[in-house]
Amino acid sequence: MKALVWHATNDVRVERVPDPTILNPRDAIVKVTSTAICGSDLHLLDGFIPTMQAGDILGHEFMGEVVEVGHENTRLKVGDRVVVPFTIACGRCFFCEKQLWSLCDNSNPNAWMAEKLYGYTTSGLFGYSRLTGGYAGGQAQYARVPFADVGPMKVPDSLTDEQVLFLSDIFPTGYMAAENCEIKQGDVIAVWGCGPVGQMAIRSALLLGADRVLAIDDVPDRLRMAAEGGAETINFDQESVFERVKILTGGRGPDACIDAVGLEAHGSTLDAYIDKAKTAAFLATDRPNALRQAIHACRKGGIVSIPGVYGGFLDKIPFGAAFQKGLTFKMGQTHVMKYMKPLLDRIERGDIDPSFVITHRLPLDDAPNAYKIFKEKRDHCIKVVLKPHTETVH
Amino acid sequence: MTSEINVAGAERWASALGGAALTAYAIKQLKDRSPMGAALAAAGTALIYRGATGHCAMYEAAGINTAADAGTETKRALGGSRGVLVEEAVTINGSPEELYAFWRNFEQLPRFMDHLISVKQLDQRRSHWVARAPAGRTVEWDAEIVNEIPNELIGWRTLDGADVISAGSVRFKPAPRHGTEVRVRMQYEPPAGKAGAAVAWLLGLEPSQTIQEDLRRFKQLMETGEIPTTKGQPRGRQSILNYD
Numbered sequence: 001m002k003a004l005v006w007h008a009t010n011d012v013r014v015e016r017v018p019d020p021t022i023l024n025p026r027d028a029i030v031k032v033t034s035t036a037i038c039g040s041d042l043h044l045l046d047g048f049i050p051t052m053q054a055g056d057i058l059g060h061e062f063m064g065e066v067v068e069v070g071h072e073n074t075r076l077k078v079g080d081r082v083v084v085p086f087t088i089a090c091g092r093c094f095f096c097e098k099q100l101w102s103l104c105d106n107s108n109p110n111a112w113m114a115e116k117l118y119g120y121t122t123s124g125l126f127g128y129s130r131l132t133g134g135y136a137g138g139q140a141q142y143a144r145v146p147f148a149d150v151g152p153m154k155v156p157d158s159l160t161d162e163q164v165l166f167l168s169d170i171f172p173t174g175y176m177a178a179e180n181c182e183i184k185q186g187d188v189i190a191v192w193g194c195g196p197v198g199q200m201a202i203r204s205a206l207l208l209g210a211d212r213v214l215a216i217d218d219v220p221d222r223l224r225m226a227a228e229g230g231a232e233t234i235n236f237d238q239e240s241v242f243e244r245v246k247i248l249t250g251g252r253g254p255d256a257c258i259d260a261v262g263l264e265a266h267g268s269t270l271d272a273y274i275d276k277a278k279t280a281a282f283l284a285t286d287r288p289n290a291l292r293q294a295i296h297a298c299r300k301g302g303i304v305s306i307p308g309v310y311g312g313f314l315d316k317i318p319f320g321a322a323f324q325k326g327l328t329f330k331m332g333q334t335h336v337m338k339y340m341k342p343l344l345d346r347i348e349r350g351d352i353d354p355s356f357v358i359t360h361r362l363p364l365d366d367a368p369n370a371y372k373i374f375k376e377k378r379d380h381c382i383k384v385v386l387k388p389h390t391e392t393v394h
Numbered sequence: 395m396t397s398e399i400n401v402a403g404a405e406r407w408a409s410a411l412g413g414a415a416l417t418a419y420a421i422k423q424l425k426d427r428s429p430m431g432a433a434l435a436a437a438g439t440a441l442i443y444r445g446a447t448g449h450c451a452m453y454e455a456a457g458i459n460t461a462a463d464a465g466t467e468t469k470r471a472l473g474g475s476r477g478v479l480v481e482e483a484v485t486i487n488g489s490p491e492e493l494y495a496f497w498r499n500f501e502q503l504p505r506f507m508d509h510l511i512s513v514k515q516l517d518q519r520r521s522h523w524v525a526r527a528p529a530g531r532t533v534e535w536d537a538e539i540v541n542e543i544p545n546e547l548i549g550w551r552t553l554d555g556a557d558v559i560s561a562g563s564v565r566f567k568p569a570p571r572h573g574t575e576v577r578v579r580m581q582y583e584p585p586a587g588k589a590g591a592a593v594a595w596l597l598g599l600e601p602s603q604t605i606q607e608d609l610r611r612f613k614q615l616m617e618t619g620e621i622p623t624t625k626g627q628p629r630g631r632q633s634i635l636n637y638d
């Protein structure tokens with residue numbers, strides 16, 4: 001089959017590799033019909049995530065048709081059309097039973113690595129470094145899905161791939177970020193980062209009853225899409241985020257702040273340049289510029305919700321502000337399985353059509369170029385969907 | 395698994411973390427699992443090191459002076475406070491009864507203890523064990539159960555004539571809301587010579603890690619019915635030399 005393979009920082013290629021096979025009794029093999037590139041794939045492309053190996057197959061947002069099932073898997077059958085969550089979970093440990101799927105005890109074969117860095121292991125993830133299991137990803141024609149009797153969700157034929165594909169990650173991720181804000185009537189929510197997760201968070205916050213949403217970014221296309229989704233926008237290149245947020249909230253600050261940016265934040269403030277210099281000189285791992293602003297801008301007693309990915313050590317977090325203002329922090333990888341069904345229902349009801357975020361549709365063959373366009377935000381790119389079984393026409 | 399570890403990547407990241415003591419600790423832990431470490435162990439030098447330095451610290455850390463302790467059992471089985479003692483624990487979402495029943499059937503142990511080839515039950519108390527050793531060789535020994543409380547504790551020791559003199563216990567204790575805490579204590583006398591090298595290889599540079607991984611696989615098997623793996627999954631080309 002063909003797959004998108006990571007070789008080194010800024011070096012990904014489409015190659016022919018062996019087809020995946022059933023390795024464990026609860027596995028399934030899925031013929032991938034649609035897969036997407038995630039903002040967090042860019043952290044891999046940029047070399048920000050340790051324990052990648054040349055030869056790793058990337059991709060954690062995918063869906064398709066079940067073509068083979070392991071003998072212990074009684075939930076799926078050949079021919080089922082499924083969306084696959086990016087988190088891999090056993091369904092039977094303490095954490096899975098509490099719907100804390102991304103904290104599964106049993107799905108990371110390299111658990112000891114995560115234990116050394118984080119104390120305890122979290123769940124395995126598709127296509128996301130040794131640290132989270134080293135599982136081959138879904139930017140490929142076929143993918144092996146472990147514990148496939150737990151994660152994959154059957155989807156009705158009445159919905160297109162593009163309408164349901166994002167149930168694999170960004171819609172649940174944006175939704176959980178908004179849910180973590182514990183939105184009450186009259187609440188104002190501020191969202192840092194208007195990439196795909198930020199876009200989903202903006203719409204989810206409004207679905208959950210937020211009075212207003214403030215959206216912060218510096219990319220005009222993203223700000224336009226945020227405005228179309230009902231947000232009031234702030235371009236951090238043109239105005240002071242804190243001043244603007246304060247004015248727009250009548251001087252009190254947002255009730256909750258969402259950091260949908262994560263470890264590779266860029267910005268034009270002094271601390272952002274210091275972060276960039278420090279990570280370049282290996283003096284810090286993550287660049288938490290957006291998180292700092294979110295903490296600073298949040299109202300007293302408010303909530304900071306963090307769907308943006310962090311992996312290591314953060315420098316100069318205004319912990320004093322967080323403490324003195326009595327903030328609550330909510331964060332973590334998404335418990336995707338908890339949200340797939342309720343959000344599928346919302347899509348079926350017509351509350352939302354997540355395909356609005358797609359700007360590019362390309363064959364898998366073009367994936368290296370697609371990564372480039374997405375990374376450099378060229379050609380108005382916000383979200384790329386790849387078709388693994390379409391040949392490039394030259 | 396060890397050979398798959400990308401130490402270069404970890405080190406690169408480590409340097410990025412810039413001097414934090416915490417990081418140094420984490421990376422030291424990662425490096426302890428390096429192929430170099432395994433090679434050292436195979437050479438048998440690790441055993442000497444452990445024999446020279448590990449004894450007292452481990453012994454104290456395990457706190458085996460507590461009268462009600464399972465450690466007392468291993469100590470008595472070995473005829474005194476000799477050798478190296480390691481202790482590891484894991485919490486499993488299951489009842490003490492089912493976990494005990496699985497473990498007590500020793501012939502099933504190779505399903506999650508990687509270094510074991512087979513265990514054969516000789517009678518109610520005695521069993522014969524075969525384990526992998528370097529260079530395709532095997533080591534074998536007989537063991538007997540010295541203490542047993544159904545659904546709570548199994549204690550065993552090797553019988554006279556074994557290359558490896560060891561004793562151990564596994565205890566199953568209910569943990570409300572979480573299932574069962576499974577606690578393993580192993581005490582063994584590092585032998586000298588060829589057998590010593592074999593034991594070093596068997597238990598790795600860090601015997602507690604071997605037991606920890608065994609317990610992790612036990613948990614995975616008990617909770618999910620399988621042991622998660624990526625062995626045999628597709629990969630791209632790993633070297634640009636092979637790239638056409």
